[in-house]
Amino acid sequence: MAALFLRRIVQAALILLGVAAITFLMLYALPADPAVLLAGRNATPQTVANIRHQLGLDQPLAVQFWHYLVDLVQGDLGRSFNQKTAVAPLIAARLPATLTLMAAGIAIEVVIGLTLGVVAALRRDGFVDRAVMTMSFVGVSTPQFLVALLLLYVFAATLGWFPMSGYGTAAHLVLPAFTLGILGAGWYARVVRSAMIDVLGQDYVRTANAKGLSAPRVVLRHALPNALLPVIAMIGIDIGQFMGGTVVVEAVYGWPGIGQLAWQAIQQVDIPIIMGVTLVSALAIVLGNLFADLVAPLIDPRIRTA
Amino acid sequence: MTAPVLAVEGLSIDARTPAGPRRVLSEVSFALAAGETLCLAGESGSGKSITSLAIMRLLPKASLRVAAGAIRLEGRDLVGLSDRAMRRVRGGAIAMIFQEPMTSLNPVMRIGDQLIEAIRAHQGAEDATARARAMLDAVRISDPARRMGQYPHELSGGMRQRVMIAMALSCRPKVLIADEPTTALDVTVQAQILTLMRELKGEFGTSIILITHDMGVVAEMADRVAVMQAGRIVETAAALPLFTAPREDYTRTLLAAVPRLGARAGTDGPPRVTTQPLAATPAGTPPVLSVRDLSVTYRGARGWFGGTAAGHKAVEGVSFTLQRGRTLGLVGESGSGKSTTGKAVLGLVPFAGEVLLDGVAIAGLSPRAMRPLRRAAQMIFQDPYASLDPRMSVGAAIAEPLAIHRMGTAADRRDRAAELLRRVGLSPDHASRYPHEFSGGQRQRICIARALALEPRLIVADESVAALDVSVRGRVLDLMLELQETLGLAYLFISHDMAVIERMCHDVAVMRGGRIVEAGTRRAVFEVPAQAYTRELMAAVPIPDPARRPEPRRAIA
């Protein structure tokens, strides 16, 4: 277990390094020159050159990357070009919002997806099953912005049940979390259903039935735990995706998350922030996978010894 | 005779198919007396399992349903029982154990919990834990207290089957249904489990329905036997008369096909199946296969860039030679390294040591350099279905080796495939069909035809008949013998079945833990085994003769 953990950490570090390198190269290949942008319209070429020098942009790419890595190892994500302040606190300040949204979104996905998936598997090929599966496809086929705008318009603007925008209370969380949750639940329902059907056909479920256990006990105690592994893996993936990928939802609901920060930074070619956000998202993805790897053995003892 | 505990009367079962219901079980009737062991025997697909599932009312609802008949447990018909009442019967009055001990236990639940749960479902909750431990004790499992807290994957197959038995018997059922309880186990373990069941039957006074395809097991266990074929019972009789004087033809063929250990005692080679004179091997020709000090190490869990964690030695220091026209049998328990040896001599897994094929060392040869040698040696796998590309017609599959070695035109190859099909007793028109359109025995013939296409001198046959029904098995073995006699083939014949080995081999090597523990001519090894392990292997083989039923013995897990 400890060895596995260690290996995963080395793996994670290597992956992050790779992500850092690729992002770095891509960003510095961008045609936009941050110094020009920062210097503004009144700047003389001298000013632009000065700023470029101050930012270290006049050094060879390899040197810049090396400096970046050295700082990174010390936990320093650099300073924002545009805001002239350290990147780490900027990201840290937005982390709680992103994490809250992520947790709530995943919770909704899992609750809805798990329930529907199990029900569909038990009613396999019946009307309920078909309805649930078709609905789940509608869920995964709907553009995020459509749902976001619709929920906003109906439940906030028209009905006024929830605040339209902002962050802080549970009421603010409801709509953005549901937007993420409704859309993701479709995938969960499908995965759970498929896993459940698989598990329900397993010998040990037959054994459980042969023991004369009640149906709920067979489903909840024997089948469901065995069907949870793919769900754990999906949660791991979602942890990663939601950290970097909720730009649309955050934009619509004014949610002060990392996605917004990233989007603004991209508009302004604020490379240190883009790098920081990319790395944080990559870290989240790696941590998400790690989470899946660490939780899976709790559910499945067979993985524990491996 | 007292009233039967369980009576099945005119049971018919339909399978739902797109083309309407299909009868898969018709008019099956039998009765089980108290304390009796009834064996349901018959070839694969004859309806043994669905009969037992019907009794438990565990038929998959979506595809199978009871069309007619009654199942009476002490006079009460189970067919019409409510689900709730049926739940009390299941695991209470009737318990069941299944073929696959590996998958029949919930992998994510502790052994103890699974046992306790079974006990709680039918009896009070107070002393369930103590009773569970007592049951583990009763099935003679080592260290029962520790087992309670373990997960199924931490137990061996034999132990798991013991747990299953403990679970089944924990509520003292009147009837125990065991569906092929030992098929997945090694012979030695099988012997232990069978003994255990016999002993427990006495202790718990349970009646048993034992389902098996192995007449040896039937002979060892059954009081009475019901022989099934194609969804019907063709003959029911007490064990002794059935074996000595079977009434039905089908029963007779079934019995005739069963290889008996010791049947070839006193002979040197396999029986002759043709009248052709054997080609003499000129002295001085190198052996077809010569192996010296062969070791195979499997890489451990894959590291990050394919690096190795600790390796696992599957085969160690194995040496033997195999002459043209002869058969070397490799026997040994599961995991002893038989298949690995077979693959290594064909260069299919990396190995250390020396392997000479037709006198040429194959170690370190590039795939290109290896190619000509591939024509000399071929392999037949255990599972014929798995070793045929499901998307390739069998004609193409048989011609495949010729195509690989760029031999002849497409038309030539087609002709050759047709000829080979005829050679293995199939019709040339079968060439355009696909593997799934054949029976298991036919598929194995196709594999043999494919192996013959290149006219090899050596065939490695890895458990080539294990998956086949006894009757089919006999025919395939005969075919292999015939080919050996006519073509002078050498076989490296891998099997865990001592009786099959006895029938097929000139020489035998017994493997255990990756090493050859005993080797010699078949006659020497079988008649005067030098090693205790070999003797144990031979003693564990069930003898298809109820008269020679062994004395109950205490088994150690």
Add this chain to the structure above:
Amino acid sequence: QSQGGDIVVTYKDDIATLDPAIGYDWQNWSIIKSLYSRLMDYTPGTPDLVPSLAESFTVAPDGLTYTFKLRKGVKFSNGREVVAGDVKYSIERAVDPKTQGPGGGFFGAIVGYDDLVGGTATGLAGIETPDADTVVFKLSRPDATFLHVLAINFASVVPKEAVEAAAGDFGKKPVGSGTFVLKEWVIGQKLVFARNPDYFEKGVPHIDGFTIEIGQEPLVALLRLQRGEVDIAGDGVPPAKFLEMSKSPEFEGMIVDGQQLHTGYVTLNTRIKPLDDVKVRQALNMAINKERIVRIVNGRATPANQPLPPLMPGYDKSYEGYAYDVGKAKALLAEAGYPDGFPTVLYSTNTDPQPRIAQAIQQDLAAVGVKAEIKALAQSNVIAAGGTEGEAPMIWSGGMAWIADFPDPSNFYGPILGCAGAVQGGWNWSWYCNEDLQKQAVAADSLSDPAKKAEREALWGKIFIDIMKDAPWIPIFNERRVVAKSKRMGGADNIYVDPTRVINYDAIFVKP
């Protein structure tokens, strides 16, 4: 004008920084204005200069020496009194390359500027502080805009000790002597400002404080405004909502629609064929139906025919420009040798409504045979393309459009139409450089005597009309600024669309 009340303002994007030497976007512009004070300022809602931190000032007749007397008793919000040294420090800081500020160039006329920028000096020799209340500026050349320069944000006075204490993070921990002080900054969410009780001008500001909420979609902000949760929607009114709001009686008094110092234009790259031909450029000027484009932005702009916006001194009301005339445009193109038009590329930023305006321009160009491919990119990429020689034939300036830093016509020339801007990384995306006009521009800027104001403005006006003869731009429209405010907000419209401040937090008030 009542006192008191806290108000809520919303923005979509983060407030980047509140450091006056760095902040240079229209969002932080008005906030910085209110956090700090400068020697000079403007009368609210007008382009009229007045002394602010300065009590009085004198200009030497040669226009090269400016002497300011500071107001007494003005305190920074950290409690220390503002002295002349702070003014010197603050301006040197804005010029110092280490600050990485964009505004240093404004102070180019001060003696010693080149040394400081070039790294051979640590201060500006041209700023002297004979005593704590007096600041003297020595200029190396006359600069008619110098008083304006002292009123822009980069000239804001900051206390050295606070800058140093913030250790590079002054933009997040601002200390000034303006009307408001920063109380709280929750990054990514909101900023809370409270009135500065010690502000030197009594009765200013009127409100007790304001909160800026970040990350709000403009549309959502308006919905909230409608429900009274928001007082000013900082990002203005998106076109989608404009018609509805301007027509509905419900919004009576909630929309402020005012002129600003803005011109939206299309640059025609004078160094790329066939745009290097002045006839072609003139033809394109005639090809655009500006009325229609104004309609697309729901009439929130007026068609433009010259670089200067109407509010700017020097604007030539009599100039008629190139009238929309497809026939004439075609004829001119044919004359230039392009009877069938030519293919070209039109850059635009990618935020609504800019791509739509670009498409309207594209359709007009197509009518005269010019097939323009649109590249709608992130603003930074468009700016990069514009500053690269030979890269972008045409750029629609929307979203990056020129809003003047201060109300002086020279502000519309140097970097965007002057020779100095026609360099790699420059902002003169037409790459237009007319040496003759350049000389005239220098001459005009040397007329620093306030008495010659009219003469100077006339000179500038002529320069811009002359530029239009070369047609390096197609001026499209002068956009008006539309701000939505809640009904309880009082004050004249022009303090919500202040030409020098955007929103004038000092002047707005909550109705009793």
Add this chain to the structure above:
Amino acid sequence: MAAGSFLRGLLRRPTAVAGLLVIAAVVVAALFAPLLAPYAPDDQMFDGLSLEGAPLPPSAQFLLGTDTLGRDLLSRLVFGARTSLLIGLVANGTAVMIGLFVGVMAGYLGGFAGAALMRFTDLMTAFPALLLAIVLAALLKPSLWIVALVIAMVNWVQVARIAYTETRSLVERDFILAERAMGAGPARILGLHILPHLVPTAIVWGTLGIATTVLLEATLSFLGIGVQPPEPSWGNIVFESQSYFESAPWLVFFPGAAILATALAFNLVGDALRDLLDPTQRGRG
């Protein structure tokens, strides 16, 4: 499976039939756009806007209304089908190809090369997909083909993983071992015995992926980095008009519905294909 029974199997599923109908409609719209569209898609008509410059709601003249530049929405949607479908096919085709190539090579080669390929795939997985797409789109200056390429770059990873797992399990299968025992070279094994088995996977991902692709294109366009105007794609139609969702809901609703319907249709058909092509998966997710 014979083509006939395959088709029959497909037609027996009402959801698949509905999906096929929608796809057929979209394809017809895309192929015959010039014939079907009542107006030119980028014609900014003078009478397409109200006098104040507001888009017009659906009417007899403009069946689905007009957009903010006075263009006929129906015509843009019809032409947009071309773009969206093209991106769907090209992007997804490329993604499937790359994914198959990487996955199969990694699975077949095993060892260091295989591990290295899969670690690279891991790396790409760890890259926030949308961010990658955004940066790439900004880097490469958007055009139809670039958008397709960007989407392909983001989407191949899943295909690679699945192809890898399937190849691994195929390589372990006895019939591949049998091929090796017969002396078949890697080209033969890969081409004749492994790739054909991956065809169903490729087809299924090809269809399911189109749904994802259409959505991703819409999202990229929603963020303003998609297909360049005035070329209509469903995504950029929504993007251009997103702020009108209240004052001119038809501008968001109709293209949104088109995206939803198409993605749903491809998902339903893909699901049915999976059932039919892979009997072991029957009835599963």
